[in-house]
Amino acid sequence: MTQTGLPARRTAHHLLMEITQDGRLMAELIAGGALARLENDDRARAQRLATDTLRGLDRADRMLKPYLKKAPPPHVMNALRLGVIELCAGEAAHGVVNAYVEIVARNKRTQAMKGLTNAVLRKIAAEGPAGWTKRAIPLxxxxxxxxxxxxxxxDAVTGIEAAHFLGAPLDLTPKADANDVAKAVGGVVLPTGSVRVVNAGQVSALPGFETGDWWVQDAAAALPVKLLGNASGLKVLDLCAAPGGKAMQLAALGAKVTAVDLSERRMARVTENLTRVGLQVRTIVSDAFEFDETGFDAIVLDAPCSATGTIRRHPDLPYAKDGSEFGALMDQQGAMIDHALGLLKPGGRLVFCTCSLLPDEGEVQVEAALSRHPGVTAETPQPAGTDSAWATPEGGLRLRPDYWADQGGMDGFYMAVLRKPA
Incomplete structure (x- = not known):
């Protein structure tokens, strides 16, 4: 980071403003060049600071509340939140306070509040890390x-929030032997076969990245493909395929894979990943509803969803979104299930999954699909390493971030296998 730290802090503040006030997602902002003008160290610092602040935002607000008679304008409030996170992480008070006072003072509409900013942050500095740990897990x-x-x-939601607050370790899906990968990267093999690495650092610097021995994929996201069991030789469609983890799993199992995704940019990334790991997949850029090839033995449909199961890694989501667009997503999910069933050969299987914590995007979708399609049945496979308690009444599996709490949790996910009548 630069000596003053101001460029990184100003960028982190900009990210918070865009997320909390304009409803933009972190990934969208970064892809749009929000970090482009920063030096490498500042770039990493700005993103980490914004992410940590979003993860602890509710706790930061509770620390600030006793020192504020009323909520200040968002520009000031976000500066104070960032200051709380830094001060409670043990950063030197002088540099932190001065930086956020300057950020507030540079804005003509808030420059009169630089004194308030200075006074409040100095009180927070007096509380320090001890004051931070007294507060409850962020809601x-x-x-x-x-x-x-x-x-x-x-109680379950309290556990989910604890997992969100801790963030996510790095999970890898090995192309071959999980034990070899775990030994090389200093990780552990999880019960379901993924490799988990804590404090991994730069992903591309880990052993096995250049040689394509593994790819990054949360342990929960790696389970839907495993519901198919032995996929060798099967003709399989990966619908809504990006970022490509499931297509790579299927190819590594020996399936004949077609991957379809609407985004040309995202599919280019899939192709890049396939090249790195040395796996062959037919890739097609197409709207899912316009793809009409039939006769697939199996289809994996990781449908567009609220992504509420990924908040461990994307703490911006509940602050950038308000749920207003989720109804349209749920309608789309039902239509995609219907379309995918039509592409299966008789007796074929559809793996439907979403990275969502909302039953309307999981259990309810499968119940509705079964009622719309007489003769379609739900199977209840139990992949190795999963818990029987994860099974749901309609025949799926429900995963939550509070599961495996002592091992670092997992993404929230729902998955089910629907079999078309022969």
Whole structure:
């Protein structure tokens, strides 16, 4: 980081403003060049600082509340939040306070509040890390927390929030032997066969990256393909394929894979990953509904969804979104299931999955599909390393971030296998 740290801090503040005020996602901002003008160290620092602040935002607000008679403008509030995160991580108070006072002072609309910023952050500095640890685990914003409590209960949601606050370790899917990969990268093999690495650092610097021995994929995201069992020789369609982890799994199992995705940019990344790991997949850029090739033995449909199961890694989501667009996604999911069933050969299997914590994007979708398609049945496979308690009444598997809490958790995911009548 540069000596003053101001460029990184200003960029982190910009990211927070765009996310919390304009509803933009972190990945979208970074892809649009939000970090482009920073030096490498500052780039990493800005992204990490913004991410840590989003992860602990509710706790930061509770620390600030006693020192604020009323909420200041968003420009000031986000500067204070960033300051809380840095001060409670043990950063030197002088540099932190001065930086955020300057950020507030540079804005004509808030420059009169630089004194408030200085006073509040100095009080936070006096509390320091000890004050931070006294506060409860950060709560999920109410628009999402309420349906989660309704679905899973308050105790489960508390566990989910604890997992979100801790963030996510790095999970790898090995192309071949998991034990060899774990030994090379200093990780552990999880019960389902993924390799988990804590404090991994730069992914591309890990042993086996250049030689294509593995790819990054959360352990939960690696399970849907395993529902198919032995896929060798099967003609399989990976619908909505990007970023490509499931296509690579299928190819590594010996399946004849066709990967379809709407985004040309995302499919280019899939092709790049396939080249790195040395696997062959037919890739097609197409709208899922316009793809009409039939006769597949199996289809994996990782449908577009709310992505609420990925908040461990994407803490910006509940602050950038408010759930208003989720209804349209749910309608699309049902239509995609119907379309995919039509592409299967008789007796073929559809693996439907979403990285969502909302039953309307999982259990409810499968129940509705079974009622719309007489003769279609739901199988209940139990891949190695999974818990029988994850099985759901309609025949799927429900994964939550609070599962494997002592091992670092997992993404929230739902998956089910639907078999077309022969």
């Amino acid at each position: 999920t914003p109410g628009w999402l927390r309420q349906p989660l409590v309704a679905a899973w209960g308050r």
